[in-house]
Amino acid sequence: MMLGFNEPEFLSQTASAVALRPQIEELVDRLVDEGFDNLFLVGAGGTYAQMWPYEHLARRASSLPVRSAIAAELIVSGDVTLGERSVVIFTSVSGTTDDSIRAIEYCKARGAYTVGFTGYADSPIAKSVDVALISEPKTWPFDMQMLLFMGRLLARRGEFDGYEKLADELAGIPGVLVEVAKQAEPVAAAFAEAHKDSDYHFLVGGGNLWGFTYLYSMCILEEMQWLRTTRVHSAEFFHGSLELIEKDTSVIIFQGEDETRPLTDRVEAFAKRVSEDVTVFDTRDYPLEGISPEFRGLLAPLVLDTVLSRVSKHLERVRDHSLDLRRYYRVMEY
Template structure:
């Protein structure tokens, strides 16, 4: 597979799975000590990656759980933020300035701050109250966040299948390698067909809306300098559909939760206008060892693996490094 170090990928994913005991111990302590609301704080991709777990809590629990943009939180505040708040942060490098300011802001208001990162000596790891450290560069944070939120809902009697889910997560290092291998031909074909495409229209919903936003803004825009539109499948018919033309590249992210029909509806309309509609569907992957009832919860992680293959092939055909930046962490802002 192109630019895929299987041994490194497996080791990184195993390091995420291995955090289960520490995550469960932390959640049990937070519950026992009476923390009664959760703030999921991120910036850019790490903010978008919080949305599936806010979504899970909203549809399954009465616990107040909300995602927040780090920089906005600091200037706008949050009325519930206080001594009974668990504020969760994620950062691959552990150096994100907006997140560091938000950590300080939350701690000043008495919240217990939790940081998931890949570097124990990073500023994020050093500043949060509880740091849970994986292998360097391990991404995405879905495993940690699903374990955290699943355990929390389980303790509240709102997720009775958590222990089976957590046990099955142990097979993910192997399962995701299989996903990457299966996705490789489609990823290469998409990149070859779109090496000269400078605009993509992305659609996703449910717990894949965060990934849709992330892939649009943080990969295609930030890492490939391509223009995009991103729209939630439930909002597709309220404005953005007017941008479709016969040659518009439409990319649909389809998962397996209760919102699937909304994305099907948007896809069906897009095909009536555009001759260039590509669907990346988690249902196409076997995920051996994962129970049908949990497949939907793992959709963001599966799509991240699939689209990483697409990203690497776009990098190849466009001769545009995914690490190249003009402004991000290059200029002062």
């Protein structure tokens, strides 16, 4: 029995995201056939950070200009390349994120074509974008939709040969992730028990896990647990932040399976020389039955989101601090 885990709901929500494949492919095919010059991936907070793996994928594999952008900053700073030949993607669990709603209007006013992924067809974001693709309510994360969108786009551009195979395998991802959650449960419980009284965590990740590192630090440990954190990219670790690590510092390392793995290995080796409290969450530890080896790296953010969601529930338990509790976010005017 997993703490606070509704397996039928998890399976249904994840399946609803994967089931968008035909709509996503139809959309991508139409956009490619009509032609566009650049792609913007726009979000706020966690939905901004969750765009980074797909900007990273595009930089590695494609000549198409792809930029992730913070909704509020895009509005005030603009982007000279944003215009009638641009496509802009937004994601929002609730479909009510104010910064994203304003950014949609900003992009549309400049002639860009807007796409929204959310769980509510009648939400402001779903009603504002040119096309909305709707999963079940509260479906998170958006990696399934973004993998399908970016995979199909790169495939149509001749930049990704394995898309059909990947998309076929993603059909089994709901069950795969349930097994990940089950395997992670004792690990998560042990971490939470050991860190019940830790008030500071140092988080490190790289490659397509840098976005998740940022997200887990800011949106979960800080926003939902009121814990102090430092987050640093594994490639930047040795340029300042390492000075904060002491013998008793909780260092959390997110390790994936892409080409940046050696960067994070180097951090792990150093951290373990200094701190006696280093925890590594490594996607290699999870079998992912039915997923081909060449796709494991792409799925790292999705796998670790599942693993760390178990950690979050156990931190909530041992610290007696609800993940839904906020002091300021959407509570105070700002």
